[in-house]
Amino acid sequence: MGLSQPLSPQTSSAQIGAPPLQLTSAASNTLEAGSIQPPTELKGAVEQLSQPLTIPEIPLRSPNHNFSDMTRGSSWAHPIRPLAETPRPKFVAKQEWEGIVVEVAEDSIIAVLLDITAGDELPSEQATFPLDEIQEGDRDLIKLGAVFRWTIGYQTLPGGTKQRVSQIVFRRLPQWTGLDMNIADKVAAEWAHSFGEANLNSNDNIGANHSTIAG
Amino acid sequence: MRISPESSGATVVFVGKLNPPIFQPEWFAREGLLAASEAAAAEVRMISDDLTSFSVDWMNLHVQRDRLMIDTAQAPFVRLRDLLVRTFREFLIHTPIYMVGINRQVHFRAGSFEIRDKVGLRLAPQDVWGQWATAIHGRSEDDYKKRGGMNSLTMMQSDREDGREGNINATVQPSVLFPPDGIYMQINDHVVLGNASNVFGANGAVDLLEADWESSNTKAEMIIDQIMGLVEEVKRSGS
Numbered sequence: 001m002g003l004s005q006p007l008s009p010q011t012s013s014a015q016i017g018a019p020p021l022q023l024t025s026a027a028s029n030t031l032e033a034g035s036i037q038p039p040t041e042l043k044g045a046v047e048q049l050s051q052p053l054t055i056p057e058i059p060l061r062s063p064n065h066n067f068s069d070m071t072r073g074s075s076w077a078h079p080i081r082p083l084a085e086t087p088r089p090k091f092v093a094k095q096e097w098e099g100i101v102v103e104v105a106e107d108s109i110i111a112v113l114l115d116i117t118a119g120d121e122l123p124s125e126q127a128t129f130p131l132d133e134i135q136e137g138d139r140d141l142i143k144l145g146a147v148f149r150w151t152i153g154y155q156t157l158p159g160g161t162k163q164r165v166s167q168i169v170f171r172r173l174p175q176w177t178g179l180d181m182n183i184a185d186k187v188a189a190e191w192a193h194s195f196g197e198a199n200l201n202s203n204d205n206i207g208a209n210h211s212t213i214a215g
Numbered sequence: 216m217r218i219s220p221e222s223s224g225a226t227v228v229f230v231g232k233l234n235p236p237i238f239q240p241e242w243f244a245r246e247g248l249l250a251a252s253e254a255a256a257a258e259v260r261m262i263s264d265d266l267t268s269f270s271v272d273w274m275n276l277h278v279q280r281d282r283l284m285i286d287t288a289q290a291p292f293v294r295l296r297d298l299l300v301r302t303f304r305e306f307l308i309h310t311p312i313y314m315v316g317i318n319r320q321v322h323f324r325a326g327s328f329e330i331r332d333k334v335g336l337r338l339a340p341q342d343v344w345g346q347w348a349t350a351i352h353g354r355s356e357d358d359y360k361k362r363g364g365m366n367s368l369t370m371m372q373s374d375r376e377d378g379r380e381g382n383i384n385a386t387v388q389p390s391v392l393f394p395p396d397g398i399y400m401q402i403n404d405h406v407v408l409g410n411a412s413n414v415f416g417a418n419g420a421v422d423l424l425e426a427d428w429e430s431s432n433t434k435a436e437m438i439i440d441q442i443m444g445l446v447e448e449v450k451r452s453g454s
Contacts, residue, residue, distance in 0.1 A: 070314060070316070071230060071314050071315060071318070071403060071405045072405075086270065088273075090222045090223075091289040092219065092220055092223045135250075136250075149293060149294075153290055172248060174297075174301050
């Protein structure tokens, strides 16, 4: 990895998800999928932003294009550039737990914790968290059995300031839908029917055996 | 990971047939997929029939007619999985998704430019380039901007342990964010679910995320850790 600059725009919180949008310009139209586009200087980007937007026609395949390129997060395999995005903080986790709420008090919650970083499969700790530590947007998710991630790590602000942060994020997990309930009812009914038949057969057999014994 | 990254992120890409204008922050909030406060503070870049692009505090979302990409550089990354699973399990179940990419990205420091350079040489030896090798290396030992070498290397695993169609691609590059010693890695876990003739909904993609999210991330971090191990080995051995 000598020292030449990497060709991909790579990441940063804003750039990791460089959107698959291309601003039209004579230069960008000459690019082909599979080729690598050097990073655009800011000046060039500003000039391009003043150009009209169109959605690119990204060829599905070119002689040197692999389908897996289509599901890459960064855009180096596609000749695409990000729209301007506001730089956002980055948060690198050092330690992560999954918590399950077991008690909700007036000003705190108690939860059992599963150490994700250690790869634990069963909760091994319990902790109390003041409600003040929970984000406003997550407060309505607090209830018995609610699941959250507690992460401790380093947050880097867009200006470069690095700070140690503890963060609780409640998970918005799938809800039971009417369809789910119907499917569950159907499966339960099928199982009940099967068990009923099995029991019936079993009783018949027992009866038969008894008959035999009795006989 | 044995070296703490300077930056770490995750991206999920869906390839399929999508309807971009559905994916608005207000819609996510109304359905309980995002907090109302997050949606209200969203940075909306575009909402149109062909493209929706917006960011909230912790993620960026870009949807075209044939591709959805969502990314975050803020732990916990499982939020991406939860958002996609609920969106496509509960609301957009009939949206056909043909391919899924679960991607992990990190930037980490090698410790010095010299160490990074040696890591590059281990991954892609220059002497095989014959007469050009000397020129690749360059004349300066001190000016890293004049030093050539490996710029991007992707290693692919095609025979997946889970039997799915697809591959795992690991890319190593010099980091643009953390010069002169930063290394960037991206792991692309690419799964092909089918095509327009045999995929009629999002179930396959959702099932994949539910079943494989943790294992995909574990494997990605294992692969990243191998290169971090190489960095440590180069530090120890000096070559």
